[in-house]
Amino acid sequence: MNILFHIGRYFEFLGHVFGRPERMSLYGRRVAEEVDQLGVKSLGIVALLSVFMGAVITIQTASNIDAAWIPDYVVGFTARQSVILEFSPTIISLILAGKVGSNIAAEVGTMRVKEQIDALDIMGVNSASYLILPKIVAAMLINPFLIVISMFLSIFGGWVVSGLTGVVAPNAYIQGLQWDFDPFTVTYALIKTVVFAFIITSVAAYHGYHTQGGALEVGRSSTTAVVFSSVVILIANYMLTQLLLI
Amino acid sequence: MIEVIGLSKRFGTTQVLSDITATFAQGVVNQVIGKSGSGKSVLAKCIVGLHRPDEGRVLYDGRPFHELDLADKRTIRQEIGMLFQSAALFDSMTVLDNVMFPLRMFAGMTVAEMEKRARFCLERVNIVGKDVLFPAELSGGMQKRVGIARAIAMNPKYLFCDEPNSGLDPQTSILIDELIKEITEEYGTTTIVITHDMNSVIETGQNILFLHTGRCWWTGDREALLASDNEELKAFVFASELMRQARKGLLGSV
Numbered sequence: 001m002n003i004l005f006h007i008g009r010y011f012e013f014l015g016h017v018f019g020r021p022e023r024m025s026l027y028g029r030r031v032a033e034e035v036d037q038l039g040v041k042s043l044g045i046v047a048l049l050s051v052f053m054g055a056v057i058t059i060q061t062a063s064n065i066d067a068a069w070i071p072d073y074v075v076g077f078t079a080r081q082s083v084i085l086e087f088s089p090t091i092i093s094l095i096l097a098g099k100v101g102s103n104i105a106a107e108v109g110t111m112r113v114k115e116q117i118d119a120l121d122i123m124g125v126n127s128a129s130y131l132i133l134p135k136i137v138a139a140m141l142i143n144p145f146l147i148v149i150s151m152f153l154s155i156f157g158g159w160v161v162s163g164l165t166g167v168v169a170p171n172a173y174i175q176g177l178q179w180d181f182d183p184f185t186v187t188y189a190l191i192k193t194v195v196f197a198f199i200i201t202s203v204a205a206y207h208g209y210h211t212q213g214g215a216l217e218v219g220r221s222s223t224t225a226v227v228f229s230s231v232v233i234l235i236a237n238y239m240l241t242q243l244l245l246i
Numbered sequence: 247m248i249e250v251i252g253l254s255k256r257f258g259t260t261q262v263l264s265d266i267t268a269t270f271a272q273g274v275v276n277q278v279i280g281k282s283g284s285g286k287s288v289l290a291k292c293i294v295g296l297h298r299p300d301e302g303r304v305l306y307d308g309r310p311f312h313e314l315d316l317a318d319k320r321t322i323r324q325e326i327g328m329l330f331q332s333a334a335l336f337d338s339m340t341v342l343d344n345v346m347f348p349l350r351m352f353a354g355m356t357v358a359e360m361e362k363r364a365r366f367c368l369e370r371v372n373i374v375g376k377d378v379l380f381p382a383e384l385s386g387g388m389q390k391r392v393g394i395a396r397a398i399a400m401n402p403k404y405l406f407c408d409e410p411n412s413g414l415d416p417q418t419s420i421l422i423d424e425l426i427k428e429i430t431e432e433y434g435t436t437t438i439v440i441t442h443d444m445n446s447v448i449e450t451g452q453n454i455l456f457l458h459t460g461r462c463w464w465t466g467d468r469e470a471l472l473a474s475d476n477e478e479l480k481a482f483v484f485a486s487e488l489m490r491q492a493r494k495g496l497l498g499s500v
Binding site for chain 2: 022023026110111114115116118119121122123124125
C-alpha cells in the first residue's frame with residue numbers, strides 16, 4: 001500500500017510540475033543554470049569513469065577470449081557494443097542518479113524544511129513547476145551529450161589500454177570498433193538516456209519536495225531518492241530493451 | 247479584513263483546531279498567541295491556504311479563499327506577504343534578488359523599476375549596502391528584516407508573520423515589532439502575527455487571539471489581557487514572576 005501511495009503521489013506531483021508556469025522567460029534562464037549545475041559540473045566524473053570503464057571492459061573481454069578461432073577484433077567489437085548498449089547509458093545514468101539525484105533531493109528537501117517552498121506557494125508561485133521543471137528539462141537536454149562523450153571516452157580508454165598492455169593489437173581493436181556497426185544502437189542508447197534523465201530528476205525531486213522534518217530527514221530523502229531512482233532506472237532499462245531491441 | 251468562520255482541522259485522529267471563529271482587522275497588528283502545539287501555526291497555514299481546513303471558511307475581504315478556483319487563489323496569494331520564522335530567504339539569491347523575486351514573477355516591471363522598488367523596501371527596513379550579500383552572510387535579525395522587505399515588495403494587503411522574534415535578542419525583537427506595526431499602519435495591511443513573545447504582546451497587542459487546546463479561548467486587546475481573569479490565559483501570559491510583576495505595574499498605570 002505504501003508503494004501505491006508513493007506512485008499516486010508521484011504522478012500527482014508530476015501534474016503540478018507540468019502545470020502552467022508563471023514566467024516562461026525566467027524558466028529559460030533557470031534551465032541554462034541547471035544545465036551547468038547538473039550537466040557541465042558532472043562532466044569530470046563522467047569522463048574519468050568512462051575512460052577507466054572502457055579500459056576495464058577491453059582487458060576483461062580480451063582476457064576471457066581464450067579460443068584461438070575467435071579473431072582479435074572481437075575485443076573491439078564487444079567493447080563498442082557493451083559501451084554503447086549498456087555501460088554508457090545505464091551505468092553512467094546510475095552514477096548520475098547518485099551524484100545529481102542526491103544533490104537535487106538534498107537541495108529541494110532543504111528548501112522544504114527551511115520553508116522556502118512554502119514561501120513560493122504563498123507568493124502564488126507554482127513551486128513544483130518553478131523548482132523542478134527546469135531540472136527535468138535541463139537533464140533531458142544535457143544527459144545525451146554526456147552519454148555520447150562517455151561513449152567516445154570509454155572506447156578511447158579501451159584503445160589506450162590495448163596499446164599500453166598489448167592485450168589486443170590497437171589495429172585489431174579499431175577494426176572491431178568498425179565491424180558490423182548498427183547506428184540504431186546509438187539511438188537506443190540515447191532514448192534510454194533521456195528516459196533515465198527524466199527518472200533521475202523527477203524521482204529525486206519528488207523525494208526532496210515531500211521531505212518533512214529537519215536535517216536528518218533531508219539526508220534520508222537524499223538516500224531514498226538515490227535508491228528509488230536506481231531501482232526505477234533498472235526496471236525502465238529492462239522494459240526499454242525489451243521494447244526497442246526485440 | 248480577514249474573517250475565519252467555524253474553522254476546524256485535524257490530522258489523522260488528532261483534532262488540531264476546533265470551530266475557530268475570529269476577525270482580523272485591517273490596519274492593526276492582530277496577534278495569535280498560545281502554547282506550543284495549540285494550533286497557531288496550523289491556523290496560519292489554513293488561513294494562507296497551505297492547509298485545507300476540514301470545516302469552515304476563510305474570507306479575504308469577503309472572498310472565500312478555499313472555495314475559489316486556482317487562478318483566483320493565486321490572485322489573493324499575490325496580495326499576501328509572509329514573514330517566516332526562519333525568514334525563508336532563498337539561499338542561492340542575493341539580498342536584492344530575494345526582494346526582487348516576487349516582482350520578477352508577477353509585477354511586470356522593468357529591471358530598473360524592480361531594483362528601485364526592492365531598494366526602497368530594503369531601505370524601509372533599514373538594510374542599506376547589503377544588496378550583493380547572500381542570506382548566509384547576514385545576522386538573524388537582518389534576515390528577518392530582508393524577509394519583511396520581500397513580504398512588502400508587492401504592496402500586500404495581508405501580512406502574516408510567523409514567530410517574527412524567535413531567535414532574536416530583545417533589542418532586535420523590539421525593532422522588528424516596531425517595524426511590523428509601522429508597516430501595518432503605513433500601508434493599512436491586515437497583519438496577523440503568530441507569536442510566543444509575551445513582551446511583544448504586551449508592547450504591541452491591539453487585537454489578541456489566545457488559542458488553547460485548538461480552540462479560540464479568548465480575544466481582546468492589551469488592556470483586556472492585563473485585566474483578564476481567564477485562568478488559562480493568565481497561566482500562559484504571566485507564567486514568569488517577571489511578567490506577573492510587570493502586570494501589576496502596568497495595571498497600576500492603566
